[in-house]
Amino acid sequence: MYPRLLFLSTLSFSIFSTDMLYVTRAQISSAMGVNLSFQEKHVVMSNGIVEITLSYPEGHVTSIQYNGLNNLLEVLNDETNRGYWDVVWSPPESNGTKGTLERLAGTSCETIVETADQVEISFSRTWDTSLYGKLVPLKIDKRYILLRGSSGFYTYAIYEYLEEWPSFKLDNTRVAFKLRKDKFHYMANSDDRQRDMPLPDDRLSGRGEVLAYPEAVLLVNPVESQFTGQVDDKYQYAVELKDLRVHGWICMDPPVGFWQITPSNEFRVGGPIKSELNSHVGPTTLAVFASTHYGGSDLVIKFDESEAWKKVFGPIFIYLNTVTGEEDPRTLWDDAKHQMTSEVESWPYDFVASDDFQTRHQRGSVSGRLLVQDRFVNTDECIPASGAYVGLAPPGDVGSWQRECKKYQFWTEANEEGYFSIPNILTDEYNLYAWVPGFIGDYKNSTIINITSGVNIDMGDLVYEPPRNGPTLWEIGFPDRSAAEFYIPDPNPKYSNSFLLKDPNRFRQYGLWDRYTDLYPDDDLVYTLGESDYTQDFFFAHVLRKTSNDTYVKTTWTIKFNLSDVNESENYTLRLALASAHQSDLQVRVNNLSEVPLFSTGKFGGDNAIARHGIHGLYWLLNIEVPGINLYARSENLIYLTQVKNESRFQGVMYDYIRLEAPQTSIMSINF
Ligand SMILES: *[C@@H]1O[C@H](CO)[C@@H](O)[C@H](O)[C@H]1NC(C)=O
Numbered sequence: 176m177y178p179r180l181l182f183l184s185t186l187s188f189s190i191f192s193t194d195m196l197y198v199t200r201a202q203i204s205s206a207m208g209v210n211l212s213f214q215e216k217h218v219v220m221s222n223g224i225v226e227i228t229l230s231y232p233e234g235h236v237t238s239i240q241y242n243g244l245n246n247l248l249e250v251l252n253d254e255t256n257r258g259y260w261d262v263v264w265s266p267p268e269s270n271g272t273k274g275t276l277e278r279l280a281g282t283s284c285e286t287i288v289e290t291a292d293q294v295e296i297s298f299s300r301t302w303d304t305s306l307y308g309k310l311v312p313l314k315i316d317k318r319y320i321l322l323r324g325s326s327g328f329y330t331y332a333i334y335e336y337l338e339e340w341p342s343f344k345l346d347n348t349r350v351a352f353k354l355r356k357d358k359f360h361y362m363a364n365s366d367d368r369q370r371d372m373p374l375p376d377d378r379l380s381g382r383g384e385v386l387a388y389p390e391a392v393l394l395v396n397p398v399e400s401q402f403t404g405q406v407d408d409k410y411q412y413a414v415e416l417k418d419l420r421v422h423g424w425i426c427m428d429p430p431v432g433f434w435q436i437t438p439s440n441e442f443r444v445g446g447p448i449k450s451e452l453n454s455h456v457g458p459t460t461l462a463v464f465a466s467t468h469y470g471g472s473d474l475v476i477k478f479d480e481s482e483a484w485k486k487v488f489g490p491i492f493i494y495l496n497t498v499t500g501e502e503d504p505r506t507l508w509d510d511a512k513h514q515m516t517s518e519v520e521s522w523p524y525d526f527v528a529s530d531d532f533q534t535r536h537q538r539g540s541v542s543g544r545l546l547v548q549d550r551f552v553n554t555d556e557c558i559p560a561s562g563a564y565v566g567l568a569p570p571g572d573v574g575s576w577q578r579e580c581k582k583y584q585f586w587t588e589a590n591e592e593g594y595f596s597i598p599n600i601l602t603d604e605y606n607l608y609a610w611v612p613g614f615i616g617d618y619k620n621s622t623i624i625n626i627t628s629g630v631n632i633d634m635g636d637l638v639y640e641p642p643r644n645g646p647t648l649w650e651i652g653f654p655d656r657s658a659a660e661f662y663i664p665d666p667n668p669k670y671s672n673s674f675l676l677k678d679p680n681r682f683r684q685y686g687l688w689d690r691y692t693d694l695y696p697d698d699d700l701v702y703t704l705g706e707s708d709y710t711q712d713f714f715f716a717h718v719l720r721k722t723s724n725d726t727y728v729k730t731t732w733t734i735k736f737n738l739s740d741v742n743e744s745e746n747y748t749l750r751l752a753l754a755s756a757h758q759s760d761l762q763v764r765v766n767n768l769s770e771v772p773l774f775s776t777g778k779f780g781g782d783n784a785i786a787r788h789g790i791h792g793l794y795w796l797l798n799i800e801v802p803g804i805n806l807y808a809r810s811e812n813l814i815y816l817t818q819v820k821n822e823s824r825f826q827g828v829m830y831d832y833i834r835l836e837a838p839q840t841s842i843m844s845i846n847f
Pocket residue numbers: 207208209210221222223
């Protein structure tokens with residue numbers, strides 16, 4: 176296995192042939208082997224490239240030595256506050272998404288592997304009733320791995336809950352690294368979002384002013400004046416999990432990149448488009464394994480005493496790199512992306528010592544082809560589900576994967592012909608789920624898929640029939656679970672961050688919720704089919720209006736359309752696909768705003784995507800029967816959409832796509 180790793184690193188070095196010193200280092204270090212040494216209060220792992228110091232027996236990372244820097248971690252912080260695993264947990268009766276923060280500390284330390292090629296060390300603790308209410312009722316085993324010749328280290332953890340332990344809720348779990356603020360100033364979270372960053376000091380009172388919630392701070396007097404007038408908010412850097420594979424920080428002098436690489440999403444929760452935090456002012460780098468971000472309390476993991484549970488989070492890789500000579504240290508991002516690719520190709524890692532981590536040959540795979548049959552669009556023919564998201568997740572209801580947070584999920588994207596292949600699936604029972612950009616709804620195959628070691632299941636052709644009652648009379652937007660195609664306003668100049676001005680992340684500017692009031696100070700949005708353009712005339716979020724006395728009031732959007740003919744004895748179908756909902760009540764009325772609503776959601780949603788600068792949270796599909804008797808053939812029709820909940824400015828929904836379907840039996844057309 177080591178020759179393969181060396182081959183991969185040689186490969187990435189040959190792409191970056193300027194990095195000759197680095198090759199030399201790797202070669203020297205592969206001759207050197209890995210050392211492990213125990214001191215009174217610390218354990219040190221080194222391989223000639225990096226040296227990692229861990230507190231003993233807690234297992235917090237207290238120091239990372241690399242490229243002449245004694246410690247990349249914040250030496251001003253206490254040793255427990257530099258590199259650590261933590262959880263937020265709460266008693267079962269609690270509501271919401273906030274609980275007790277606990278840094279997971281080992282009480283015993285064990286060497287699992289110690290050879291010249293590899294060291295793996297475990298820091299663990301168990302739980303008993305004497306710890307009731309004090310520590311999260313989980314057995315914890317945190318692992319750190321250092322390989323010969325590797326420019327970084329791996330960490331993973333095994334959490335276990337035993338039957339009859341007290342019920343509780345797990346809100347959040349992650350690994351956090353806090354880097355030296357005097358060294359790491361440049362942050363890269365994606366190709367689009369990378370920049371020089373403000374200091375943590377700039378967020379403090381006197382330098383920063385807290386905006387609508389504590390995470391958002393206006394920098395009024397930052398240490399470096401270039402940041403004056405910017406907003407700092409870690410949620411502006413959120414990334415969808417499918418794209419969140421590598422992120423981190425660059426120190427310019429000496430040139431050092433610190434990167435967190437996540438080679439697989441199998442242990443993350445909520446599916447491929449759940450958005451998550453990554454790196455932010457601190458300088459902080461997070462690997463978040465489970466959280467309620469952009470999902471809300473549905474994504475709190477609930478444990479009750481009748482069940483046993485065990486899960487492996489990770490391994491993730493902490494990768495360190497450098498450049499030589501005059502090369503721009505910012506190119507370290509490109510090298511980190513190449514390293515990420517090679518980590519992904521090496522998944523599942525064959526050097527992980529825990530039996531709880533299945534090797535490649537212990538896993539199974541699934542393949543097949545997904546087709547779509549959307550009646551009234553492609554009448555009899557099936558078309559390939561090009562670019563579909565296809566995944567295996569625990570058996571559940573249609574679409575349940577987006578709230579699933581306890582087990583493992585395995586997702587891929589189908590190719591242009593709809594073919595998909597999902598490798599390296601852990602042994603267990605699953606359902607196959609999918610959704611297809613361009614079509615509403617969710618596919619689920621109700622056959623239980625039993626993954627056993629070495630199995631390769633070919634599902635053959637699967638056909639998704641999206642919800643459809645009749646031909647489309649009109650539609651607004653594009654069904655893809657995001658509101659990105661709608662009108663995204665420029666921010667208030669007072670809160671504008673220049674790094675977000677260019678596409679595709681404009682929606683991450685602070686305070687866009689109040690731009691609705693600026694655009695529609697008195698009357699609400701009216702969308703006229705045949706005249707309006709949804710990229711310009713359809714605001715990306717259905718938010719509240721701010722009044723002169725700083726209260727927020729409900730808003731009603733109107734959709735205007737004409738029909739050439741109406742069959743009064745039939746139902747029409749209004750499809751409201753939502754990309755997000757936060758503590759809203761969405762009401763639908765047709766042609767009479769004074770009537771009781773034809774449809775009302777009741778209070779629903781909690782993904783907080785409006786406040787967190789998201790373009791979507793969780794997906795909802797509302798199917799509403801509109802009796803023909805409520806529609807007019809000879810005069811204009813009005814559909815009213817009212818969001819009535821107004822306790823806070825962040826309540827509202829985002830639409831993904833809206834469609835009106837004619838009854839199945841009739842052939843009718845829209846008349847503009
Ligand atoms: C490991 O320890 C040996 C003996 O102390 C030493 O010769 C060698 O250089 C060390 N290797 C590393 C990578 O520190």
